[in-house]
Amino acid sequence: MTKATRRPRVTAADIARSVGVSRATVGFVLNETPGQTISQSTRDRVLEAAARLGYRPHTAAQALASGRSRVVLLVLPDWPVDYSMRRCLEEASLTLDRHGYSLVTYTPHTSGRARPLWESLDPDVVIGFTPFGVDDVASMEACGITKIIPRPAEQSPFWQATAAGAGSALQVEHLHELGHRRLAFAASGDPRIQMLVQERLLAAQDRVGSLGLSPLDVRKIDHRDGSADQAARHWQGAGVTGVVAYNDDIAAAFTGAAIRAGLSVPGDLSVIGHDDGPLAAMFVPSLSSIRVDTVGLGVHLAELALQEAEGRPPSQPELDMGATLVVRESTRDERDGANT
Amino acid sequence: MTKATRRPRVTAADIARSVGVSRATVGFVLNETPGQTISQSTRDRVLEAAARLGYRPHTAAQALASGRSRVVLLVLPDWPVDYSMRRCLEEASLTLDRHGYSLVTYTPHTSGRARPLWESLDPDVVIGFTPFGVDDVASMEACGITKIIPRPAEQSPFWQATAAGAGSALQVEHLHELGHRRLAFAASGDPRIQMLVQERLLAAQDRVGSLGLSPLDVRKIDHRDGSADQAARHWQGAGVTGVVAYNDDIAAAFTGAAIRAGLSVPGDLSVIGHDDGPLAAMFVPSLSSIRVDTVGLGVHLAELALQEAEGRPPSQPELDMGATLVVRESTRDERDGANT
DNA sequence: CTGAAAGCGCTTACAG
């Protein structure tokens, strides 16, 4: 069966003919157009015929006639998509689907030049996890896309959601409660996520200040070079005992390097990650971390998109990412001594 | 600037009017339709006007008129998308773009019911990383989609690409060369990837047989339950010294559990992963692994889709995933003794 | 070398 016999499509006209009504009536029934008074028996016959013939509306024709594609394009940063992120996307997708929209996710190319997906899909709304560059916005507007979230110079919803910085504050508080007084921040050097790194750093720095601790020493960690090793030695020498990591990956990279450098985690240094991915539980030592509510984020993103697409009021005005602390092996009381 | 002024779209008619030619001529120039003899000066004027007016073809209208959406839908399994996978997708996307197609990736929902994306996007081709279920195929065919890769009962391209099992054989060979004679296989219990697990297991088992070793003992590892711990103790008791893991995640989960159970890796057990993700280098001990050519896979997938879409001959008939061994800390010579 | 025209399958005022 390789033969690609494109059997003729079942159209609304076929249904109309089969039932003996006009094309328009079929459309009204199928779209449940309000304000039309169509007898129940006609409705039933149309619906029955549609099911019997296996009718599927032609999306392109609908889009052309209505001027709306009912596609929401979610632009993702070039991060690994883990299970938690996937869960978030799935919720967003389900929420949109419930309102007749499809969610398409898209990560723009870092290298080579390819036409951006918003050009070929004509989405009704483009929503970004992180803010868009000015050239991206220009490109979208050139395509006639006016519904863009966030607007230039606005913060991204994800940004806003994490802006409370509840998770980063929790990291600091946890180490503080364990008696750590000299803390450091292990950042990521990945240019793609610097804004988020800064956001978390600021929130952590804030909490450090309000607790009366001395400012966080900040170092960028990359598991592919010697930066983690250097940071570990430097902090150890500087009397740092607690390390707040940007996320679990950075926490793991740093912890691995520290152990290789002969330090003990949590004996010499306590390390706490962020996001509570599978890696946090798997790593040796397992990593204390911050769990965030990705499901809530997904629904929130969808709500924002729907609001923009249809002018619906937000049913969920405030997003609470619900950051909670997960304590594992990589952090412990500073006063428990320095043995593994 | 929240005002969503939908300024009227620039259409091909606008260009025609501006240049003083017919709509059709504009179309011919813009699409570089072969067989048309249009003067260079007319071409230039059309092109200039298109650029000046900021013309973008309306995708939906093109799709409706031509009967092709120029969208390829790649259905992804519900796995984490790591950098290597992303690289693969990026290559696929660039290759398709070069031929005027857009790649949309999609992971069907595991939970709740949402309309599948192939229904709302009308893709020309649907290509799956793993084989499709019969109901998925039925759903696609109901939408009038005839170009499906793989066809039911065919193997998926990814499957085929890894079917050579070169990587799994390399894992076994590596351990064998290090003097390990009793090997075990750490599988994944994730039902979503059982086919791939089986494929790798078979290839490993094959190589074990051809080397004259006794068959691999197989256990499923899940980092969330005690299975890794049990497997570690069991294998240790059974005299196993080398563990072939399905992938890096499983290798990490197993290694972590083994260390917590008081065993040494690689002192008591050598462990080798597969895929060479970032985790392999980051873990303590760092994990020996198998690197595969994801870029090649991406191009290969794109070629298959183009072939199906346009009847183009495959420019790359055979895919060589180019598996190579990456040796790190987690494997070492069995005869070096059992100390860390 | 270029244009007039039909048609893709819908939506949506508008008219009964």
Next chain:
DNA sequence: CTGAAAGCGCTTACAG
């Protein structure tokens, strides 16, 4: 309560 008709912006034979 329902239908005839225009129109969305393209593609593509077909006719000059």
